[in-house]
Amino acid sequence: MAKKNIIIVTLVFLIVITGCDSSSALDRALDMAGDNRIELEKVLEHFKDDSLKYKAAVFLIENMPYQCGVIYEDTTRLYAYYRAVSSSDIDPWRLCDSISNADGQFNPERKRVQTDLTDITSSFLIEHINTMFKAWMTQPWRNKIDFDTFCNHILPYRLRDEPLIPWARTLYERYNPVLDSLRNSSDSTDMRAAATIMLRHLQKQNIVFTHAVPQGVNVGVRNVEWKIGDCKEFADILTWVLRSLAIPCGCDMMLVRGDNNVPHYWNYILDNDGQSWYGSIGYADTEYKAPDTYWNPKGKVWRECYALNSEIYHMLHAKTDAEFIHPSFRYPTKKDVTSLYANPKCISFDISADKLYRLPDDDEPVYLCMSSSDKWIPVDIVEQKCDSNIIRIKNIEGDVVFRVATALGDRLNFIAPPFLVDRQSGRIHWYDVIPEETEQVCLLHKFNLRTEPFGQNMVGGIFEGSNNADFNQCDTLHVIKEFPDRLYNRAYVLCSNVYRYVRYRGVKSGSSDISELTFMDHNGASIKGEPICNINEPTMNNAFDGDPYTSFRTEEKEAWIGLKFKNSSRISSIVFTPRNRKNYIQPGNRYELFYCDKDWISLGVKHAQGDSLLYDVPRGALLFLRNHTEGNQERIFEYSNGKQKWW
Secondary structure, X not given: XXXXXXXXXXXXXXXXXXXXXXXXXXXXXHHHOHHHHHHHXXXXXXXXOOHHHHHHHHHHHHXXXXXXXXXXXXXXXXXXXXXXXXXXXXOHHHHHHHHHHHHOXXXXXXXXXXEHHHHOOHHHHHHHHHHHHHHHHHOOOHHHOOHHHHHHHOOOOOOOOOOOOOOHHHHHHHHHHHHHHHHOOOOOOOHHHHHHHXXXXXXXXXXXXXXXXXXXXXXXXXXXXXXXXOHHHHHHHHHHHHHHOOOXXXXXXXXXXXXXXXXXXXXXXXXXXXXXXXXXXXOOOOXXXXXXXXXXXXXXXXXXXXXXXXXXXXHHHHHOOHHXXXXXXXXXXXXXXXXXXXXXXXXXXXXXXXXXXXXXXXXXXEEEEEEEOOEEEEEEXXXXXXXXXXXXXXXXXXXXXXXXXXXXXXXXXXXXXXXXXXXXXXXXXXXXXXXXXXXXXXXXXXXXXXXXXXXXXXXXXXXXXXXXXXXXXXXXXXXXXXXXXXXXXXXXXXXOOEXXXXXXXXXXXXXXXXXXXXEEOOXXXXXXXXXXXXXXXXXXXXXXXXXXXXXXXXXXXXXXXEEEEEEEEEOOEEEEEOOOOOOEOOOOOEEEEEEEOOOEEEEEEEEOOOOOEEXXXXXXXXXXXXXXXXXXXXXXXXXXXXXXXXX
């Protein structure tokens, strides 16, 4: 979105849209088109005798000032990554590295901007409008879709900043036959049923979730064939296919996740009653679900739109000039749908002046922000009530940490401490700190490990000892009952028997992954042995190589990993390390802890001597731990009841 804003500002699109009628908005768009005005007028002339298609063309042209695409020069090398990954079982990272080494690396800086108003052709728009109307009029649910729904949720020719190529006709011809069985059923007019068929059809294809392909680069509708990327690419793929079939849909998103540092995208569809449902080709669920069942902590949810959100636009541009508005909201083409996802726990509340560092000026927009690492991302506009010196937060979901700030361009100026909103009660907890009131904390990791599957998959895992190689008779030495919080976890064994064979096995399918496994005798020495495993797995030795960042990995059911001792031995304790992404405290690495006041304030740098760090911190502070040695996953947390609590 920021990229679009920069381009629009550069092209002098800083025209304040006042409360004007539709024709003046069209006139302004035509004026901004410059020499390309003739192409847009050809479209209007072409549809002048078809009132609905004419209105559709007006809708697209009026909102075209906020649309642009990026064209990359080296598409041959770019597409090579996608073709190779989509047709190979080789690890995508290895494959893309190999392509870069052989042919040179793709350079994303070699590009040009395509602004739709000045570059789009009449032939493209005419074909697109005709194709989308044909899809609408030939589907059995056509009478369930009104014109407004069609324009906003089916008609748009672009989703983001992808290069424009005609796509609607090709996708319609390819995927429309998949719905033939529905047309002959009693559900023939059910749009949700049609969308479900397409969701399942695409989920059965070869979908590759990876960040190995060039990031921040949009290859566009060609990716419907390759199906490679992350949640954003997956949302686009399903949107293109469903819209080509006249099924109203699009993308809902979090500008930043409530429990992580990244944005997140998924699909919505509309049913015959105009109700929203969510799903994704990247999810395991093969059904669309009600928004209020969505599991992630969300904070704010937005619906991506083609049309400008005039309410937000007017509110901001009436206050100040565009350059003083944060780029995320300068030309907002998104709609707040938090209430759909947070229901019935959608929270609104006031912040009084006594909680603010300062009162914002009347012409200063105020932004609600959420955390991304140690940065803060604006996720909403805050309503100011100047007559009563309060600011109003509307429609959020709790269990998320927020801040409020003003902005000068993209620079944020915070006007209050961070605060947590409890999702159940709506209670506000402020992270006010008194630096002199301190407590000692023991830190075990720098990122919320519960967002990864590895540690959680070990809960219920079993260590067993036997004197038979097939373990047909064995004793349970230890059961992992809690999430393994440390890099090196020790389990004490009470059984006094001696064993020749020992093993670890997970209780879930494919959950026997482990990075390090050591069996200790009563003297605290490691008992040596020969690695054994019940499957042919090349990573078997990784569990015994002394490196906590190489792992035994398997997707096999009922797999196990263990040792055959040279002599039968009594085991005093077991030390184990979960498979991990180096987010535990790593011995030898250099760390710096910060607490949040008006800014992040350092509590000093330490080199880890073991798998924990001790710090004295202001009591009740919001904290952030950075690893200066390696890694990039770091997340805000507080220290509560002797443990790190992540937000």
